[in-house]
Amino acid sequence: MFIAGDCATCHATTNQKDHLKLGGGRAFDTAFGRFYMPNISPDPKDGIGNWTLAQFTKAVREGVGPADVMPDGKNLYPAFPYTSYQRMSANDVRDMFAYIKTLEPLPGKVPDHDLKFPYSLRRGIGVWRLAFLDGRPIENQSVATKPATNASAQHELVARGRYLVEAAGHCAECHSPRAFTGAIKAGMHYGGGPTPDGKGYFPNISQDETGIKFWAANSVVNYLKSGISPLNKTAGGDMAEVIANTSQLPINELRAMAAYLKTAPGVDKPAPGQPEPNLTPQIVMIPLQQHNVVLPISDATAVGKADSVYVVNTKPFHLDEAGFGTKGGEAGKLLATARLKVLERKNNLLKVKLEGWQVDGVQSAIFGMQGQRMMVGVLDEAAIEKLERGQKVASQSGPAWSPVSLTVWIDNTGLNTGLADMWSYSSSLYNSSCGTCHSLPEPHHYLANQWIGNLGAMRRYTSLTTDQYRLLLGYLQNHAQDVHAAEASAK
Structure with missing residues (x-):
């Protein structure tokens, strides 16, 4: 009270x-x-x-x-x-x-x-x-x-x-x-x-x-x-x-x-400066408005000083710096929330290391956590050959998983130096995109893999760009019930 x-x-x-x-x-x-x-x-x-x-x-x-x-x-x-x-x-x-x-x-x-x-x-x-x-x-x-x-x-x-x-x-x-x-x-x-x-x-x-x-x-x-x-x-x-x-x-x-x-009687009283609602059969068309989507991206100075960075928007990578600017030089894509360790800098290029997991039978994808479909990278055949693989970890509920890492080159755009800004942006995005119709469940209400289907089923009812969607999915999966439990157990 x-x-x-x-x-x-x-x-x-x-x-x-x-x-x-x-x-x-x-x-x-x-x-x-x-x-x-x-x-x-x-x-x-x-x-x-x-x-x-x-x-x-x-x-x-x-x-x-x-x-x-x-x-x-x-x-x-x-x-x-x-x-x-x-x-x-x-x-x-x-x-x-x-x-x-x-x-x-x-x-x-x-x-x-x-x-x-x-x-x-x-x-x-x-x-x-x-x-x-x-x-x-x-x-x-x-x-x-x-x-x-x-x-x-x-x-x-x-x-x-x-x-x-x-x-x-x-x-x-x-x-x-x-x-x-x-x-x-x-x-x-x-x-x-x-x-x-x-x-x-x-x-x-x-x-x-x-x-x-x-x-x-x-x-x-x-x-x-x-x-x-x-x-x-x-x-x-x-x-x-x-x-x-x-x-x-x-x-x-x-x-x-x-x-x-929702049961309170209505009072017809527009706020000052606001018009009365249109209650006639006349259709009033609202002009189409297009807004540039602003993502939570760190500036070049911050990225230039960071030991590790996070991917904000989907970005291509190359296996060597010579591949930039050449047709067909891309070897795959890095997806939102992927954590990258910065190894080397050359002008506006970064040599980075991506660490993650692969599940048996799926060589073209890297996932952020063992046992979770939290995709952080998509690879072509050349990138698959460059993967460094660790010892397989058996699973009682499915195929085995292997720790993997891949060293690649990227440009210094579309990155953030910390998760706090990304999570704050994504939380607001979750509220504004989903809260219009739903009483929002807490992210930890579902398992990480459940969020893929839940969010995917509702995507067509939103105006999210592909980058916003992947960033939101990454936020929900990283705050899911089993991810929080796994982190707490590790500590």
Whole structure:
């Protein structure tokens, strides 16, 4: 509940990265003035260390804090989303309180709120609370750990999602327009609206064409997990901080949130500058756009200093430097993720050594790991003759494998000096290409050889280039269940 409630986003101590240090101090600019987020660490003087559970519950669900502790007296301003937290169950509030009490006490008093008149008069907040709080919690429905497969399970999933979205997650607090009173406008939940400081805009997330009606439930799940939308846009600003929390939630909780959001009534409210959707029979053709694909390639300077490099895009190789520039001089191809040891440099040419494995009966291919169809090289007959082979390793489940190596010449383009950039690029590619329709499985969900068929079957539904496809396949195979297990065993 601490993570789902997004507590650290507001209350973490400023100018540091530990989200469990809840010393507060963050400034929150609004049309009413500037709010400062209070210290909610267990510090007895400046935080909530001396609070009782009853006091904490009253603050969270009713917006009333102990007068001798809270900097803004008994009535708490609704910048603290107790209008949503009032829907939380007593047990969840209790558990949240117990968890916060285990964190580090942090002394330090935050500044007083700097609000315009008459909003600086706290007495009016009591009247506001009477008008806009009803104190009705939402039933905290548990949710199964697997996707819903029948109507009853789907109903439970939606019920759990309602609790997470409406109560703990308080999504409507940002994604809904406000009336002059500061309350959410009636009938406009999730219709989007200006940010509190008036400088930005929270998007419409209702089930309308101007919202996210076109998002599949799995797209919502993927967005809450990765921060990448079906349009391949990455969450930024305040939403990036929210994603930092939702990405830590179990996948079944994200499915529940998505299931509920897909039931929310639509609000026809385009964002500023956006047109109304075309709901007529008229067909509007969107101009074809072509984008140059940018791959994660290191510059020539970095490649020139590296002892080893990795292949990013499919590239031909030669058995000697004299073969460059001659017709028919190529002896094969190196494929994405192949690791090469640099032996020699001549101008823009590299003499490199490729090490890998071959399986009995397949001489024209080199694989990256024993027992795995992780192809890193394709050879012609001349290259096959130049292979250096080690002793065969018998296999209980199939043909024997032999360690092999091959020394070749390549140019210095299409290479990367480290895997981190390649994996980051490939992970983003996985989200943007597959997450539009699917709730993405973790790469280690499948075996390395299973990824060949799984990804290959879906390739025609993507716009991936051949190089992007091979790079993505290499990423998924290198992070597969049995590859991780083999690496852990080796260590």
